[in-house]
Amino acid sequence: MTALSLKDLDISYGDTQITHKVSLDIAEGESFALVGESGSGKSTVLKAIAGLASQWTGEILVLGKPRSHGVDRDFSRVCQMVFQDPYGSLHPRKTVDATLGEALTIHGIGDRSTRVEEVMASVGLDRKFRFRFPHQLSGGQRQRVAIARALMLKPKILLLDEPTSALDVSVQAEILNLLKRLRREQNLTFLLVTHNLPVVSFLCDRLAVMRQGRIIEVASVDELKHGDLREPYSRELMQISAAHAT
Amino acid sequence: MATLRDWLIDDSPASPMQARLGRLYRILGALMHNPLAVVGAIIIVALILAALFAPWLATHDPLRQALAERLLPPSAAHWMGTDELGRDIWSRVVYGARITLVIVALVAVLAAPAGLIIGVVSGYCGGWVDRVLMGITDIFLSLPKLILALAFVAALGPGIENAIIAIAITSWPGYARVARAETLTFKNSEFIAAVRLLGASSLRVNLGHVLPLCTSSMIIRVTLDMAGIILTAAGLGFIGLGAQPPLPEWGAMISRGRSFILDQWWVATMPGFAIILVSLGFCFLGDGLRDVLDPKSGEQR
Numbered sequence: 001m002t003a004l005s006l007k008d009l010d011i012s013y014g015d016t017q018i019t020h021k022v023s024l025d026i027a028e029g030e031s032f033a034l035v036g037e038s039g040s041g042k043s044t045v046l047k048a049i050a051g052l053a054s055q056w057t058g059e060i061l062v063l064g065k066p067r068s069h070g071v072d073r074d075f076s077r078v079c080q081m082v083f084q085d086p087y088g089s090l091h092p093r094k095t096v097d098a099t100l101g102e103a104l105t106i107h108g109i110g111d112r113s114t115r116v117e118e119v120m121a122s123v124g125l126d127r128k129f130r131f132r133f134p135h136q137l138s139g140g141q142r143q144r145v146a147i148a149r150a151l152m153l154k155p156k157i158l159l160l161d162e163p164t165s166a167l168d169v170s171v172q173a174e175i176l177n178l179l180k181r182l183r184r185e186q187n188l189t190f191l192l193v194t195h196n197l198p199v200v201s202f203l204c205d206r207l208a209v210m211r212q213g214r215i216i217e218v219a220s221v222d223e224l225k226h227g228d229l230r231e232p233y234s235r236e237l238m239q240i241s242a243a244h245a246t
Numbered sequence: 247m248a249t250l251r252d253w254l255i256d257d258s259p260a261s262p263m264q265a266r267l268g269r270l271y272r273i274l275g276a277l278m279h280n281p282l283a284v285v286g287a288i289i290i291v292a293l294i295l296a297a298l299f300a301p302w303l304a305t306h307d308p309l310r311q312a313l314a315e316r317l318l319p320p321s322a323a324h325w326m327g328t329d330e331l332g333r334d335i336w337s338r339v340v341y342g343a344r345i346t347l348v349i350v351a352l353v354a355v356l357a358a359p360a361g362l363i364i365g366v367v368s369g370y371c372g373g374w375v376d377r378v379l380m381g382i383t384d385i386f387l388s389l390p391k392l393i394l395a396l397a398f399v400a401a402l403g404p405g406i407e408n409a410i411i412a413i414a415i416t417s418w419p420g421y422a423r424v425a426r427a428e429t430l431t432f433k434n435s436e437f438i439a440a441v442r443l444l445g446a447s448s449l450r451v452n453l454g455h456v457l458p459l460c461t462s463s464m465i466i467r468v469t470l471d472m473a474g475i476i477l478t479a480a481g482l483g484f485i486g487l488g489a490q491p492p493l494p495e496w497g498a499m500i501s502r503g504r505s506f507i508l509d510q511w512w513v514a515t516m517p518g519f520a521i522i523l524v525s526l527g528f529c530f531l532g533d534g535l536r537d538v539l540d541p542k543s544g545e546q547r
Contacts, residue, residue: 084436085436088436088437095262131261131262132259
């Protein structure tokens, strides 16, 4: 079954059209990456799926059901998002407990204490962090809290907007391992936006290359690893990425 | 004492209460390192104590007239001298603290929440709601505060309650502006987007997440404005539109002393000192709070 299906998605901000006829199918349990340079519209696709960019035409199907343009409560139980910057995505005046518990309050779910501790344990956060404020946490710990918040409602699909690019290299590896483990344990579907190709080959099954608001190529990770990408632009991206890594 | 401190600065609080108290303790600690803020806080605490314990601090009945003792200079019996009706000025200044405190507190309670809510609604909704609300705010802002307050008091009739209402009506627009600006900066931040993605309603986003972020700049702004509020209240009292005689309001007292300012300087000067001192206290405290509470610099410590 397809977890996410986009058909001819045109997203605009005001009068500027950002994406052109984006179509994708992502299977349940799959980990899919959208790659491309800055401004290619990959984050915008993610925002439209999440409901944060409401100006689009086309079709977005989530687990077979069409998605409305805004944010709604039923959708939030199915699909959640992790943002790029762990420093900007946590409320500065709320403790970890309040940030995580908010989801339960909104959806009227009881058993708060147990569920918060459960999720914290699953993302590898010690109990002692539960009542700390974000400024008392490191970048990696903050991103763990942000991931934990996205998992509070036990969603099926996780949208990841460059989840490691704001972190130190050593912390990046920790977060990537965590994401890989969580996907295995909870059978999550990932849609990851990144410009970091090593991250793609570590975490994903398939990838789509975006350029100027269009998907120019969909390939499997094996093709990426063997350098078998068809489009010249995709190969160029690979070379730049490889040059960067060494 | 040491254990209490350890509990407060514990890195891993065990309850939300401990986390909040710990934060409060850190803010207070930072405030204590600012000498001017401490001076301001002492002055404000002294004002509150004077208002609370006025009957015990006053040496005389502030309203009792003794024509035989009129216009006496400061002495052991009358620490600040007496006015033209023989009333003890020290006692009147002490009782005046009550009136000042009531004015300041009521204006803060009326104007700050009103401005906060209007500003947050305006900033979050945007569009025509924003234009209408900010249009009204701009109209109020474009009129001089004291003149507007004068007009309101003239319409409502002189008296301390009407003075409070008039000052509150003239001071909310500033708060609305601050709250709107703060809301605009937080509205598009990722942590607000994250809460919306969890399915939170606009009401919950605003009340639970945007509003708490605006409160610290609001507290700073209100504290700094207190001096202005006191001066406006005293100004209204001075021209006879604020507190009515025989209430010992500081502005009205200065106004009475104006006739004797050259020969009996203490009649106008003593309540003047009180106004300056309390205004300075609020300014110092406000500056200190700004250093501590400013979300851009304070929270990092």
